[in-house]
Amino acid sequence: MTDTKNTGDKTLTASPKTLSLKRPAESGVVRQSFSHGRTNAVVVEKVKRRVVGPGEAKPAPAASAQPAAPRPTPPAAPAAPQRPAPPARPNVGARPGSGMVLRTLTSDEMGARAQALAGARVREAEDRKKAEEETRARIIREANEERERLAAEARKREEDARRQQEDEVRRRAEAEASKRLGEEAAASASASSAPSSSAPSVSAPSSAPRRPSAPSSAAPGMRRPTSAPESEEPARAAPRRLGAAPSRPVVPAKPERTKTAPTKERGRLTIATATGASGEDRTRSVASYRRRVQRMSGKGHQEPKEKLAREVVIPETITVQELANRMSERAVDVVRLLMKQGVMKKINELIDADTAQLIAEELGHTVKRVAESDVEEGLFDVADVEGEAVPRPPVVTIMGHVDHGKTSLLDAIRHTAVVKGEAGGITQHIGAYQVTSPLGGKITFIDTPGHAAFTAMRQRGARATDIVVLVVAADDGVMPQTAEAINHARAAGVPIIVAINKIDKPDAKPDKVRSELLQYEIQVESLGGETLEVEVSAKEKLNLDKLLEIIQLQSEILDLKANPDRPAEGIVIEAKLDRGRGPVATVLVQRGTLKQSDIVVAGSEWGRVRALIDDQGDTVPEAGPSTPVEILGFNGAPEAGDRLAVVENEARAREIADYRTRQKREQAAARATVRVSGLEEMMSQIKTAGRKELPLVIKGDVQGSVEAIVQALEKVGNDEVGVRVLLSGAGGVTESDVILAAASKAAVLGFNVRALKDARDAADRTGTEIRYYNIIYDLVDDIKSTMSGMLSPERREDFLGNAEIREIFAVSKVGKIAGCLVTEGVVQKGASVRLIRDNVVIHEGKLATLKRFKDDVQEVRAGTECGMSFENYQDMRAGDVIECYRVTEVQRTL
Numbered sequence: 059m060t061d062t063k064n065t066g067d068k069t070l071t072a073s074p075k076t077l078s079l080k081r082p083a084e085s086g087v088v089r090q091s092f093s094h095g096r097t098n099a100v101v102v103e104k105v106k107r108r109v110v111g112p113g114e115a116k117p118a119p120a121a122s123a124q125p126a127a128p129r130p131t132p133p134a135a136p137a138a139p140q141r142p143a144p145p146a147r148p149n150v151g152a153r154p155g156s157g158m159v160l161r162t163l164t165s166d167e168m169g170a171r172a173q174a175l176a177g178a179r180v181r182e183a184e185d186r187k188k189a190e191e192e193t194r195a196r197i198i199r200e201a202n203e204e205r206e207r208l209a210a211e212a213r214k215r216e217e218d219a220r221r222q223q224e225d226e227v228r229r230r231a232e233a234e235a236s237k238r239l240g241e242e243a244a245a246s247a248s249a250s251s252a253p254s255s256s257a258p259s260v261s262a263p264s265s266a267p268r269r270p271s272a273p274s275s276a277a278p279g280m281r282r283p284t285s286a287p288e289s290e291e292p293a294r295a296a297p298r299r300l301g302a303a304p305s306r307p308v309v310p311a312k313p314e315r316t317k318t319a320p321t322k323e324r325g326r327l328t329i330a331t332a333t334g335a336s337g338e339d340r341t342r343s344v345a346s347y348r349r350r351v352q353r354m355s356g357k358g359h360q361e362p363k364e365k366l367a368r369e370v371v372i373p374e375t376i377t378v379q380e381l382a383n384r385m386s387e388r389a390v391d392v393v394r395l396l397m398k399q400g401v402m403k404k405i406n407e408l409i410d411a412d413t414a415q416l417i418a419e420e421l422g423h424t425v426k427r428v429a430e431s432d433v434e435e436g437l438f439d440v441a442d443v444e445g446e447a448v449p450r451p452p453v454v455t456i457m458g459h460v461d462h463g464k465t466s467l468l469d470a471i472r473h474t475a476v477v478k479g480e481a482g483g484i485t486q487h488i489g490a491y492q493v494t495s496p497l498g499g500k501i502t503f504i505d506t507p508g509h510a511a512f513t514a515m516r517q518r519g520a521r522a523t524d525i526v527v528l529v530v531a532a533d534d535g536v537m538p539q540t541a542e543a544i545n546h547a548r549a550a551g552v553p554i555i556v557a558i559n560k561i562d563k564p565d566a567k568p569d570k571v572r573s574e575l576l577q578y579e580i581q582v583e584s585l586g587g588e589t590l591e592v593e594v595s596a597k598e599k600l601n602l603d604k605l606l607e608i609i610q611l612q613s614e615i616l617d618l619k620a621n622p623d624r625p626a627e628g629i630v631i632e633a634k635l636d637r638g639r640g641p642v643a644t645v646l647v648q649r650g651t652l653k654q655s656d657i658v659v660a661g662s663e664w665g666r667v668r669a670l671i672d673d674q675g676d677t678v679p680e681a682g683p684s685t686p687v688e689i690l691g692f693n694g695a696p697e698a699g700d701r702l703a704v705v706e707n708e709a710r711a712r713e714i715a716d717y718r719t720r721q722k723r724e725q726a727a728a729r730a731t732v733r734v735s736g737l738e739e740m741m742s743q744i745k746t747a748g749r750k751e752l753p754l755v756i757k758g759d760v761q762g763s764v765e766a767i768v769q770a771l772e773k774v775g776n777d778e779v780g781v782r783v784l785l786s787g788a789g790g791v792t793e794s795d796v797i798l799a800a801a802s803k804a805a806v807l808g809f810n811v812r813a814l815k816d817a818r819d820a821a822d823r824t825g826t827e828i829r830y831y832n833i834i835y836d837l838v839d840d841i842k843s844t845m846s847g848m849l850s851p852e853r854r855e856d857f858l859g860n861a862e863i864r865e866i867f868a869v870s871k872v873g874k875i876a877g878c879l880v881t882e883g884v885v886q887k888g889a890s891v892r893l894i895r896d897n898v899v900i901h902e903g904k905l906a907t908l909k910r911f912k913d914d915v916q917e918v919r920a921g922t923e924c925g926m927s928f929e930n931y932q933d934m935r936a937g938d939v940i941e942c943y944r945v946t947e948v949q950r951t952l
């Protein structure tokens with residue numbers, strides 16, 4: 059629709075809406091696809107183009123809100139000669155007679171358009187500036203690369219010249235050496251220097267590392283000196299060669315500065331660069347020269363190494379690698395020699411000392427054989443320097459039978475009451491005390507228990523003593539443990555003093571004691587012998603001073619001396635594990651002086667002495683010879699009877715303790731592995747194969763008591779039952795002890811100790827039994843009764859009588875019944891019977907039926923006929939003999 063049809067004088071008035079020519083449009087939907095699989099449907103309008111006739115003007119499109127920037131008009135293509143060119147498109151705004159009113163741009167739209175044009179101009183300027191900077195940087199980079207390349211070539215030329223100069227110097231030196239050494243040496247020298255003399259003529263390979271030159275020429279990026287103008291020419295020519303792009307302005311090269319100070323380059327950090335040494339002061343190192351010679355002549359001239367003979371220390375076993383290290387040889391050479399000997403070993407495998415000695419001597423070394431036990435060499439029994447020993451107090455051991463008054467006698471001497479604290483009135487521990495005699499000297503007493511189970515304690519006491527006081531009760535006489543004490547004293551080779559105690563009792567017979575001692579070859583002085591004797595009473599304190607005087611006189615005769623100015627040696631009398639103080643060991647110092655902070659070793663335990671406590675409970679700084687003290691500081695409770703020694707450092711203490719621990723482990727493994735070496739041992743092993751064992755976990759207050767309990771329980775038993783001690787030690791019952799007992803279904807025995815709270819909870823949880831004892835009699839008797847219940851009862855046969863079968867009767871629904879005559883004894887119903895035919899037992903079973911005529915009876919006596927039938931047996935014949943007996947079981951005891 060156009061407005062050309064209204065050609066009258068009527069004036070058109072503008073409506074509020076702007077009139078415009080709208081093209082016919084068709085709507086459609088276009089789906090846009092984005093990244094990550096997103097799509098969007100957009101409604102678009104498709105405008106149909108109107109065909110404009112030859113006389114019509116093409117309508118102008120609607121102005122957009124933001125007109126685009128003007129684009130340059132491309133040159134028009136030449137029109138074809140066949141078709142007339144279409145009329146030029148007139149400017150819509152310059153068409154006055156078109157009759158269309160177009161919308162003009164608002165001020166906001168004009169501002170936005172101006173802003174867009176300004177932004178475009180700014181971006182164009184930034185792009186131009188960026189392009190210029192990139193061009194300038196590329197020119198500078200290429201110039202730097204060219205300078206570096208020229209500098210590298212100059213360094214290479216300098217390096218080649220220096221190498222030639224060094225080779226010339228070396229050749230001159232070799233020539234002079236050849237002249238000095240003579241013709242024969244010159245020939246060998248020329249032969250060895252021939253390959254190296256031709257080396258400088260060949261250029262070094264490109265893969266070899268180049269040596270950096272002086273800082274003035276080696277660092278990249280530093281300006282070359284003016285003596286090399288060829289390196290500056292490419293830098294000046296680079297801008298003309300690289301800046302030829304027509305679309306970007308060419309940046310002219312910067313004029314070269316004259317007399318510019320050299321800049322510091324970033325090169326590799328070496329000693330020369332760090333110290334600021336110049337190229338003229340720098341010299342080649344010896345190692346660098348040696349490496350260069352080896353590169354030029356292969357491996358170079360290597361002088362044969364001088365063979366060094368070493369003294370190789372070889373223990374009982376050693377690894378191949380360790381042997382090679384001690385000989386300073388290669389392990390592969392040692393393995394090769396072993397293979398020649400027919401021994402195939404790896405470097406981490408062990409070889410014996412004989413094989414190691416053979417290999418070492420084969421390689422030209424000397425061998426020094428050592429054993430593992432050498433770690434204890436010089437630990438004990440080191441002789442003292444003559445003249446340094448001084449008198450020491452005597453060590454006296456009180457020994458005798460149980461309940462003969464040994465502890466009471468010692469309490470009377472010490473004015474103490476130790477016996478009141480003993481459970482059951484008997485001594486179950488070994489104690490050490492020190493008293494002052496009436497003559498002024500000190501005496502050390504060791505009190506031993508008299509029970510039969512404490513044999514080891516008495517043996518230790520006799521071994522550590524100087525004098526044995528044998529206490530015998532006047533009303534009891536010589537008993538088994540008295541005889542055992544006599545044997546221990548004789549084995550230790552110490553004198554015996556007989557103390558006849560309890561002379562205050564009405565039934566005391568001292569003469570009977572003297573006569574009984576004659577059976578053991580002990581003749582006292584009153585009977586013309588040499589053994590000292592004294593009658594005492596611990597209760598009435600009679601003749602105690604006389605006993606101490608006799609002991610002092612005997613010690614003077616023995617002339618006991620020791621050196622206090624040396625490392626201490628002693629013996630562990632007792633050891634225990636105190637919950638508050640840790641491992642505590644009662645030690646008798648025999649030689650030297652034990653001080654605080656000394657490092658001590660006892661058995662497989664070691665430690666540093668933290669405190670020394672005497673028999674009165676006081677802390678002392680040191681303990682001299684014949685002094686009993688308690689030591690705190692061990693890492694574990696040592697065993698009673700272990701020897702104690704002071705070592706110089708912790709390293710040796712650990713070494714000795716580790717060696718003894720390995721020894722104990724190997725001995726335990728050897729005891730567990732039983733060797734069958736004979737027929738008798740094989741039969742004993744077969745006999746005890748089905749032996750029942752009672753597993754036990756034993757914890758005591760001290761090591762000596764635990765040892766005595768274990769030895770006493772091992773004696774209880776026979777070939778059928780026995781005790782198997784899973785764990786024994788000093789200290790309270792712990793949770794681990796209960797867990798071990800629960801896993802092995804064992805009982806836990808506590809002697810004078812109690813279980814900890816965790817152990818009690820674990821025992822309640824697992825159902826493990828914990829038994830507490832304080833008297834060794836009760837413990838041994840209880841275990842003995844338990845083991846007696848494990849014995850199988852003894853089966854005993856009681857003969858009842860015999861019967862002879864006269865005739866066999868077959869009864870329906872019953873079977874065969876034997877008509878018998880009882881010839882001896884009595885036959886009872888339900889008893890066990892044997893069927894004997896021709897003096898051979900052919901059946902054993904039960905008597906099922908016993909009848910007298912038609913009546914069932916319980917028994918039939920001799921001379922009476924009866925009928926019998928057996929359980930599950932029918933093969934009976936006339937003339938067979940029936941033996942009737944009854945089996946009873948008797949419970950056995952140990």
